[in-house]
Amino acid sequence: xxxxxxxxxxxxxxxxxxxxxxxxxxxxxxxxxxxxxxxxxxxxxxxxxxxxxxxxxxxxxxxxxxxxxxxxxxxxxxxxxxxxxxxxxxxxxxxxxxxxxxxxxxxxxxxxxxxxxxxxxxxxxxxxxxxxxxxxxxxxxxxxxxxxxxxxxxxxxxxxxxxxxxxxxxxxxxxxxxxxxxxxxxxxxxxxxxxxxxxxxxxxxxxxxxxxxxxxxxxxxxxxxxxxxxxxxxxxxxxxxxxxxxxxxxxxxxxxxxxxxxxxxxxxxxxxxxxxxxxxxxxxxxxxxxxxxxxxxxxxxxxxxxxxxxxxxxxxxxxxxxxxxxxxxxxxxxxxxxxxxxxxxxxxxxxxxxxxxxxxxxxxxxxxxxxxxxxxxxxxxxxxxxxxxxxxxxxxxxxxxxxxxxxxxxxxxxxxxxxxxxxxxxxxxxxxxxxxxxxxxxxxxxxxxxxxxxxxxxxxxxxxxxxxxxxxxxxxxxxxxxxxxxxxxxxxxxxxxxxxxxxxxxxxxxxxxxxxxxxxxxxxxxxxxxxxxxxxxxxxxxxxxxxxxxxxxxxxxxxxxxxx
Amino acid sequence: xxxxxxxxxxxxxxxxxxxxxxxxxxxxxxxxxxxxxxxxxxxxxxxxxxxxxxxxxxxxxxxxxxxxxxxxxxxxxxxxxx
Numbered sequence: 001x002x003x004x005x006x007x008x009x010x011x012x013x014x015x016x017x018x019x020x021x022x023x024x025x026x027x028x029x030x031x032x033x034x035x036x037x038x039x040x041x042x043x044x045x046x047x048x049x050x051x052x053x054x055x056x057x058x059x060x061x062x063x064x065x066x067x068x069x070x071x072x073x074x075x076x077x078x079x080x081x082x083x084x085x086x087x088x089x090x091x092x093x094x095x096x097x098x099x100x101x102x103x104x105x106x107x108x109x110x111x112x113x114x115x116x117x118x119x120x121x122x123x124x125x126x127x128x129x130x131x132x133x134x135x136x137x138x139x140x141x142x143x144x145x146x147x148x149x150x151x152x153x154x155x156x157x158x159x160x161x162x163x164x165x166x167x168x169x170x171x172x173x174x175x176x177x178x179x180x181x182x183x184x185x186x187x188x189x190x191x192x193x194x195x196x197x198x199x200x201x202x203x204x205x206x207x208x209x210x211x212x213x214x215x216x217x218x219x220x221x222x223x224x225x226x227x228x229x230x231x232x233x234x235x236x237x238x239x240x241x242x243x244x245x246x247x248x249x250x251x252x253x254x255x256x257x258x259x260x261x262x263x264x265x266x267x268x269x270x271x272x273x274x275x276x277x278x279x280x281x282x283x284x285x286x287x288x289x290x291x292x293x294x295x296x297x298x299x300x301x302x303x304x305x306x307x308x309x310x311x312x313x314x315x316x317x318x319x320x321x322x323x324x325x326x327x328x329x330x331x332x333x334x335x336x337x338x339x340x341x342x343x344x345x346x347x348x349x350x351x352x353x354x355x356x357x358x359x360x361x362x363x364x365x366x367x368x369x370x371x372x373x374x375x376x377x378x379x380x381x382x383x384x385x386x387x388x389x390x391x392x393x394x395x396x397x398x399x400x401x402x403x404x405x406x407x408x409x410x411x412x413x414x415x416x417x418x419x420x421x422x423x424x425x426x427x428x429x430x431x432x433x434x435x436x437x438x439x440x441x442x443x444x445x446x447x448x449x450x451x452x453x454x455x456x457x458x459x460x461x462x463x464x465x466x467x468x469x470x471x472x473x474x475x476x477x478x479x480x481x482x483x484x485x486x487x488x489x490x491x492x493x494x495x496x497x498x499x500x501x502x503x504x505x506x507x508x509x510x511x512x513x514x515x516x517x518x519x520x521x522x523x524x525x526x527x528x529x530x531x532x533x534x535x536x537x538x539x540x541x542x543x544x545x546x547x548x549x550x551x552x553x554x555x556x557x558x559x560x561x562x563x564x
Numbered sequence: 565x566x567x568x569x570x571x572x573x574x575x576x577x578x579x580x581x582x583x584x585x586x587x588x589x590x591x592x593x594x595x596x597x598x599x600x601x602x603x604x605x606x607x608x609x610x611x612x613x614x615x616x617x618x619x620x621x622x623x624x625x626x627x628x629x630x631x632x633x634x635x636x637x638x639x640x641x642x643x644x645x646x
Contacts, residue, residue: 252626259630260638323641332571368605376605380615381622388623403574452600459593459615466590467623474631481644482637490644 005051007064008042008074009112009122012081012105016098023094032088032097036081039108043074050114059174062114069295069441073111073231076299077104080223080306083422087310088216089414090317096136096213100220103129107224111231115174116164119232123160123196127153130225137214148490149209152195152202160192179236190237196229197280198273199246203253204486206273211265211322215313218265222272222305230279230298234441239286244375247284250277251382258389259475260482263322264312264398268305271348271390274382275301281379282363285370288442293362296436300355300429304347307422308394311341314415315398318408324477329403336410338399340419347426349391350383352457355426358433358448361457365446383457384464391461392468397477590616 015035022028046066054061081104088097106129109122127150135146166185168174179186195202210221237243254274258267275297282294314337315330316322331338343354350356360383367376410416429436437444468475529536540548572578594616604610609618 255626256630256633259627260634262641329574331573371605373606377608380618381626384619384623385626388626400574450601452603455593455596455600456615459590459597459613460619462586462590462593463616463619464623466586467620467627471624471627474627478638479641480634480638481641482634483639483643484637 005046005064006042007052007109007112008039008046008078009105009107009109011042012036012039012078012101012108013125014105016101016105019101020094020098023098028094028097029089032085032101033082035101036078036085036104039081039105040075040078043071043078043108043112046071046074046112056117059115059117059168061118061174063118064112065114066112067441068439069231069234070112072295072299072439072441073227074108075439076302077108077111077224077227080104080302081220083306083418084216084220084223086421087219087313087415087418090412091214091216093136093138093214096133096217096220099129099132099136100217103133103220103224105129107228110228114176116168116176117174119176120157120161120164123228123232124157126225126228127157130221133217133220134209134213137212137217139212142212142214145209145212148486149205152205156192156195156202159188159195163188163190163192176235178238181237181240181242190240193229193232193236194246196225197233197276198226198229198250199280200249200253201485203250203273204484207257207261207266207269207484208486210269210272211263215317219306219309219313222268222309223302226272226276227298227302230276230283230294233280233283234291234294238283238291241284243280243284244372245284247277247279247281248375248378248382250274250280251378252385253277255382255385255389257482257484258393260480262324262477262480264315264324264327264394265309265322266481267324267390267394268308268312271308271386271394272305274386274389275305275348278360278363278379278382281375282366285363285366285372285375287366287370289362289369289446290366292437292440292442292444292446293359293366296359296440297356297363299436299439300347300359300426303422303425303429304344304355307340307344307419307426308348308390310415310419310422311337311344312394312398314411314419315408317411317415319406323479324397324401325479327398327404327406328401329399330406330408331399332403333407334399334410336416337419338395340416340423341399342395343423343426345391345395347430349387349461350457351387351391351461352449352454353427353430355429355436357430357457358436361448361453362446380460384460384467387461387464388468392465393475396468 012035019028019031019035022031046064048066050062050065052062052064054063084100091097103126106122106125110119110126113119113122131146131150134142134149163185166183167189170183170185179189181187181190198206206226210218213221233243250273254270254277258270258274261267261270279294279297282290282297314334315327318334319327321327347354347356350360364376364379364383367379433448528534531537594613597613602610608614
């Protein structure tokens with residue numbers, strides 16, 4: 001078995017330096033397309049069950065394992081890598097692409113790992129890869145944001161590692177399978193996972209860092225970290241009720257902050273947390289229907305979110321602007337971008353005949369099946385809210401609203417084709433969901449297209465649309481950001497340290513003054529005997545040293561003899 | 565700028581038409597509640613035009629809530645730059 005299968009994650013990671021070597025040659029562009037496609041092929045060559053096993057410090061590791069869930073995530077990660085590679089044709093920084101391959105490879109490594117230790121190693125590599133993708137935008141903002149991003153993810157990694165060490169120390173199997181929240185260590189593991197999923201209070205890292213990446217960097221970033229975290233939650237904590245509350249909080253957090261936001265890429269970043277919130281809620285519900293919903297929604301989400309960030313990236317590429325207050329009216333000169341962006345916006349809103357409709361509704365259906373009334377009501381309200389904050393707000397303020405007067409052309413063909421590819425996928429999955437359903441971990445017993453469901457969804461969404469335009473005067477864009485939990489570590493804690501310093505320093509000074517005289521005397525005393533001419537610093541002959549040693553030894557002997 | 569110079573999609577006449585179209589579709593969609601099958605799970609969701617009024621009201625509530633929160637949380641976007 002072992003010799004016929006190449007681990008797709010490792011393959012991508014090994015290809016990263018190869019791409020770096022080709023940075024100046026004409027090969028870079030084709031390589032960036034072929035490598036993810038080859039990895040996609042490798043994902044599909046991994047058979048079910050443990051494929052590679054190895055012994056490490058007494059643990060039986062399974063660095064490569066295949067099953068439906070792993071294959072689903074491996075497929076969408078590599079597919080996304082291909083589309084992202086196409087979109088990044090004009091990216092001048094090869095560093096970003098090398099980092100993106102490394103990042104993609106470690107994400108694929110996580111979802112195809114059969115044991116916790118392998119998972120953790122790839123998990124940490126992912127943090128490094130993604131930090132480099134952000135940093136390679138090479139603006140002062142990006143460099144600072146990447147360091148804040150790295151610190152949060154290293155913190156999450158430390159918590160996860162502590163949890164794993166405890167978990168394995170308690171004698172649990174190293175196999176990566178469902179765990180129950182019955183010990184401190186499993187809670188730590190869960191917290192480690194939740195940091196990456198963007199759960200409160202660690203949500204701010206995402207809208208802080210992703211929008212600082214380059215036009216193509218944020219496309220790669222949107223795909224891997226949070227969705228890998230969704231994968232590990234599906235695998236490790238299906239049906240944990242606490243996830244429902246985290247998920248619902250994230251869903252509304254994303255909507256409210258996106259409504260307040262002015263930067264188009266930050267709007268999309270908040271809506272990642274909103275969408276991942278739906279998945280986390282589904283994992284918390286935990287039935288087969290809900291887990292299928294969470295997994296398929298992750299699949300559909302990666303496509304339409306990448307599409308949305310591509311359309312935002314195209315606007316950024318052409319205009320260099322990100323703020324809604326500076327944008328508007330771009331549909332006139334960027335029709336392809338506007339249409340593709342709108343298709344992505346419809347798909348994220350679960351509009352009928354798009355990919356979001358066939359995936360997200362399984363989660364709400366699962367809540368209804370389980371008679372979770374409040375969860376269901378919240379999810380439906382949130383569905384309307386998605387249309388509000390992403391479905392309409394994003395295309396409206398970027399491509400329509402007031403005319404900014406800018407007439408930038410559509411982006412280069414490579415970027416357009418990447419957008420058209422993903423827009424097509426959004427619609428094809430929406431029209432023919434069977435293909436996606438066949439990839440899901442459980443048998444799908446769900447019919448998305450009934451007259452009732454389509455009509456109800458249209459009622460909900462179009463009324464949300466009406467609400468948007470009725471409330472438009474209240475949503476006038478302002479040059480503002482909204483404070484979030486990152487305020488604590490970006491403002492409060494540094495300010496407290498500063499304050500502490502100001503209080504402590506005078507006290508420290510007084511204490512020093514108090515002891516200064518005595519200290520001076522002590523120092524001169526020491527200097528007298530041990531200084532340059534001090535009696536203890538003089539050189540002595542070997543003979544006297546030997547004699548001195550002999551005396552000391554004799555003394556020791558005498559003391560020990562007395563003690564017997 | 566003359567109305568005719570504007571892109572057809574942003575002319576006031578088109579916008580009026582779009583508004584009428586939206587209202588028309590909404591009325592028809594809501595009235596369709598009379599003919600389609602219902603699968604209420606809880607109670608409130610069985611009321612007439614549930615998805616219509618629920619969608620509208622929750623969105624209005626979210627916008628107002630966001631606006632209210634904005635009073636406390638909004639800062640100039642150069643806040644962290646200093």
